[in-house]
Amino acid sequence: MGKLQRAVTDLRGEPKVVRQTPPILTDAGARASYSPLQRVRIADEVARVLFDEYGAHRKSERGEEETGWLLLGLRDTKEAIALATLPAGAEREAGEAHIRFNSGAQAVASRIVRQADRRLALLGVVHTHPGSLRHPSDGDFRGDISWVGQLRGGDGVFGIGTADGKYARPSDELWQPRANMFCRGDLCYSWYSLRESARSYQALPAEIAPGSDLALPLRAVWPILEEHAERLDRLARQQAKVEFECLTGSEHAALALMVPLADEGRSLRVVLTGKEVRYFLAREGSLLAADLSEPHADRGVYRLLAELAGEA
Amino acid sequence: MDFRPLNDTERRQLITALRGNADTGSALLMDRRDTSFLGIAEEVTDEEVINAIKSVPCHY
Numbered sequence: 206m207g208k209l210q211r212a213v214t215d216l217r218g219e220p221k222v223v224r225q226t227p228p229i230l231t232d233a234g235a236r237a238s239y240s241p242l243q244r245v246r247i248a249d250e251v252a253r254v255l256f257d258e259y260g261a262h263r264k265s266e267r268g269e270e271e272t273g274w275l276l277l278g279l280r281d282t283k284e285a286i287a288l289a290t291l292p293a294g295a296e297r298e299a300g301e302a303h304i305r306f307n308s309g310a311q312a313v314a315s316r317i318v319r320q321a322d323r324r325l326a327l328l329g330v331v332h333t334h335p336g337s338l339r340h341p342s343d344g345d346f347r348g349d350i351s352w353v354g355q356l357r358g359g360d361g362v363f364g365i366g367t368a369d370g371k372y373a374r375p376s377d378e379l380w381q382p383r384a385n386m387f388c389r390g391d392l393c394y395s396w397y398s399l400r401e402s403a404r405s406y407q408a409l410p411a412e413i414a415p416g417s418d419l420a421l422p423l424r425a426v427w428p429i430l431e432e433h434a435e436r437l438d439r440l441a442r443q444q445a446k447v448e449f450e451c452l453t454g455s456e457h458a459a460l461a462l463m464v465p466l467a468d469e470g471r472s473l474r475v476v477l478t479g480k481e482v483r484y485f486l487a488r489e490g491s492l493l494a495a496d497l498s499e500p501h502a503d504r505g506v507y508r509l510l511a512e513l514a515g516e517a
Numbered sequence: 518m519d520f521r522p523l524n525d526t527e528r529r530q531l532i533t534a535l536r537g538n539a540d541t542g543s544a545l546l547m548d549r550r551d552t553s554f555l556g557i558a559e560e561v562t563d564e565e566v567i568n569a570i571k572s573v574p575c576h577y
Contacts, residue, residue, distance in 0.1 A: 306573055309571075316567075327569045345577055348576065
């Protein structure tokens with residue numbers, strides 16, 4: 206505790222907060238001011254997902270196309286910590302030489318992932334290249350250099366996946382031929398940073414750290430996210446306290462969203478599956494199914510809100 | 518070790534941070550080297566994240 210505890214003890218004018226709720230101390234080194242990125246730490250499950258999904262993509266019908274992911278994580282003073290992958294989505298626009306993500310689904314997914322930790326920021330982009338180009342292309346640079354200014358520190362993390370087999374090994378263990386590369390089987394990822402106003406990408410040393418991919422549970426409901434993204438995002442912007450929950454326990458995965466009502470303990474719940482959208486009213490510990498057939502979740506919520514307002 | 522008292526600005530920041538912790542559970546950051554108070558964990562708004570996501574350029 207040291208100096209912080211002494212400082213807290215010294216604040217005799219504000220004793221209630223200190224005594225009733227001990228502060229949560231973290232060992233984080235985050236500050237508001239950022240230095241250029243010197244390293245990316247990648248949660249081991251994030252790395253595993255990147256390799257697994259790249260491998261699965263190459264075996265799919267669209268395996269000749271480029272694919273990619275967004276990275277969410279924490280931006281520390283000098284390093285980025287990758288903690289979640291948001292896939293390009295089935296509705297991506299891609300070919301052998303380009304990839305544009307389905308950003309609508311990724312936006313809603315970011316809302317869901319960040320419910321647990323509001324510090325999570327967009328760190329950068331991972332995408333694949335055909336052949337052996339292990340560096341972002343000139344076309345990548347033209348887009349990225351005008352985009353990275355939106356990221357924390359004006360600095361982005363960029364991963365390039367390749368599958369030319371140059372660093373192939375028979376085992377499935379991760380290994381690093383260079384400080385900014387990770388390889389597994391015949392797949393490799395090379396890591397770079399790009400800072401606002403920079404003239405080129407810089408090789409970015411990468412390390413694996415223990416940790417989960419916080420977006421992995423969303424894979425089961427990704428088709429639902431893609432189908433309803435625009436309306437879910439609109440609803441989340443209009444109703445500040447909307448919360449999402451991923452329901453994966455039953456046979457079919459579902460996405461639930463909760464809209465709290467003004468009366469304590471009451472809320473509207475919408476459950477989206479691949480086939481239907483169902484509406485419920487949670488009241489005094491019980492869940493009442495609403496007799497409403499409305500495929501658009503936002504419309505359904507507002508129709509129910511209007512009906513409840515009429516009863517008040 | 519530095520045992521100097523907090524100045525007015527640091528004291529104000531710490532009080533604000535402690536109130537934030539009590540009210541919303543926001544984390545307090547501690548310097549791993551000397552345990553001094555670094556500030557509060559910086560939260561990122563949905564708008565910032567989503568604007569960046571929706572403007573990701575095409576990659577080649």
